[in-house]
Amino acid sequence: MGKERGLDGPMGNQPLHAETLMLGYGYDPHLSEGAVKPPVFLTSTFVFRSAEEGKDYFDVVSGRQPAPPGGAGLVYSRFNHPNAEIVEDRLAVFEGAEASLVFGAGMAAIATVILTYARPGDAILHSQPLYGGTETLLMRTFAAYGIQAQGFPDGLSEQAVGRAAEAAMARGRVSVIMVETPSNPTNSLVDLALLRRVADRIGQAQGHRPLVVCDNTMLGPLFQKPLALGADLSVYSLTKYVGGHSDLVGGAVTGARAHVQPVRLLRSAIGTQLDPHSCWMVGRSLETLSLRMREASRNAEAVAAFLAGHPRVARVHALGFLPQGSEARRVYEAQCTGPGSTFSLEIKGGQAEAFRMLNALRIFKLAVSLGGTESLASHPASTTHSGVPAEIRERLEVTDGLVRLSIGIEHHEDLIADLAQALDAIGT
CATH class of the missing domain: 3.90.1150.10 (Aspartate Aminotransferase, domain 1)
Structure with a gap:
């Protein structure tokens, strides 16, 4: 049998563009009866070929063992499922990230990231304005759990951001810097290189560098790539441009594997995974993004x-x-x-x-x-x-x-x- 066709590598010396990879990356038709498009995998659980295989798969999805080359096996749709893995692979390619995760909503993505990295007594430094749901999450929900928020309205002024950083450190360990650029609804900008410098200075002062998280919903992944500009994680409401047809609700996180893996484990624990049908719809939308x-x-x-x-x-x-x-x-x-x-x-x-x-x-x-x-x-x-x-x-x-x-x-x-x-x- 000849070599299988695929879109997982370059075409000779030509690296394939994201627009091309969105049509087939991460999907092998021969594993799905030759279907040119991925089917919707409407199943809650997956069959193991042996008890030993089940043990190995659980060791990976629980974080006890790293994923082997080629990825971990499928266990249960709260942890992973084929439609999610296809979309996650493609989002990572578009963003230029090592890893990606999908969620039931953009707010589920943001909340899961903050729950992963912030603890009671911590402070979150954030740009203003943020999406209204994010503002409410920080000011009310997480404040009730002892996680304080310190905002800065001018994301272009190193002096203004520096003052807000000092105020945040006075309130607790700064564990996360949450920014949205451009902002919703006024399109105000945050200088991501500036934020990374501030994050490094906070790290030197408190012995722990806060994670820089950028909400990239308004421009990404086409017109802005925060990971290349100093952000550690890029988060999305997939409901917006990526989904692009006002017919689904979803969210995503992209970044380095080391930053994404703890978020993956918490997503599995609290069930903020995106369902197979919505993932299939996101995959459809990525083709025309x-x-x-x-x-x-x-x-x-x-x-x-x-x-x-x-x-x-x-x-x-x-x-x-x-x-x-x-x-x-x-x-x-x-x-x-x-x-x-x-x-x-x-x-x-x-x-x-x-x-x-x-x-x-x-x-x-x-x-x-x-x-x-x-x-x-x-x-x-x-x-x-x-x-x-x-x-x-x-x-x-x-x-x-x-x-x-x-x-x-x-x-x-x-x-x-x-x-x-x-x-x-x-x-x-």
Whole structure:
């Protein structure tokens, strides 16, 4: 029998691109009756060929033994299953990581990482704003367990981050630095190289370097790769761009094996694994991820340009419109290869004017979430960030007049026409 075809290596001297590898990497059709696409493995448990094999597999999934070359065997779908392993392999390739894990939601990924590395009495240093769910998790849930959070609103200033680091160390051992860049919903940036320097200084001061965790949902894995910029772990809501069709909920963590393995063991213990069908859907979506993100980004640039010149719009928080020569522009050009397609705009007036504009939209759907094929619009201050104290929202520019747009793959001229008539409706 000739050598089996596959996508697990280079093509001669040509390393294969992620876009190509998403179509077949990590899957052997001959193990699944020749099916060109992976089937959905709807099973809770897997058969061992011998008692000895069962013992060996359990030693691996429990962390007592390292995985052998080629990976560990399958035991139980809370630990691992084929659909998860295929998607994890492909996510790691796209991110340029050694390992990846999938979870039942983006918040499950973030919570499992923090539970792995933080202990009562510790402090978490974090950027602001964060996704509203992450803010609530840090300020309320983990605070109730004795894990304190110390935020910094300016992720571009080494002085500001340094002051926040000192305040965090005064509250306890800093075990995790949690950042989101660009942030949701204002697209503020965090300098990841700066954060790594601060993490190293904290490590020297307290004898333990905190783990740098970056929420890469807004741009990754196509337009930003945090692991190459100094982050230890990159986390995702797969619900957003990776899933990309607003029909699944999932999360992921990527990073070095040494950082990912403890998270894997806790995921197995508390059951935050992603189910086979959702994994299959993520695998489907990875095949078109680059196409979708690039098209949506082109649309967003056209829409943002229209809004930036509209008299009813006070400001557009879009990465492509960062002032030349600014520190934010420097960091954007150093960290990102594209602006993405989610941004916010400040409507002149306040909540009443923002609501009139939102209620007049016809193509845009009023819904939270982002990164789908369809365009969405939302009001962060009254929805996703309503749990954040008003004074913090105001400081972070999450105002009552702020509207977030997630631009999809419709024709950009139609989206502009919809926004034009909705903005006109503010005055009627």
